[in-house]
Amino acid sequence: SLDRYKGRCYHIEPVAGEESQFIAYVAYPLDLFEEGSVTNMFTSIVGNVFGFKALRALRLEDLRIPPAYVKTFQGPPHGIQVERDKLNKYGRPLLGCTIKPKLGLSAKNYGRAVYECLRGGLDFTKDDENVNSQPFMRWRDRFLFCAEALYKA
Known part of the structure; x- marks a missing residue:
């Protein structure tokens, strides 16, 4: 089923002192991302989410990358x-x-x-x-x- 590839919002909390602002915690399954591709990961997360027109204002506060995925990065081919x-x-x-x-x-x-x-x-x-x-x-x-x-x- 395609549902296993959906991002999941697992927690929402209000921003203190801001009536209509919230912090949403979203997790994506690692199978969505090509192993070792920083470009693919950031394009998928930032490019697609920030391009979502239904959201008027959006800011990425934090990004946590699971150690298993970090280990797939080989680094640049040269310095x-x-x-x-x-x-x-x-x-x-x-x-x-x-x-x-x-x-x-x-x-x-x-x-x-x-x-x-x-x-x-x-x-x-x-x-x-x-x-x-x-x-x-x-x-x-x-x-x-x-x-x-x-x-x-």
């Missing part, structure tokens, strides 16, 4: 030094962004946005998780325009 060496950037935080709007741009305009970000001083950009290979912006076309942007920037 930050490798990334810094690839980018030739040292002595400061690496700065990046997600291209917005995430959907609706042509591949050419997407590449232009990447160019503007890089020329503006960012070290990298990334695709939003909803950007794949849609008919209006195929992956290969986007890749070619982004590669051109990287070369020109």
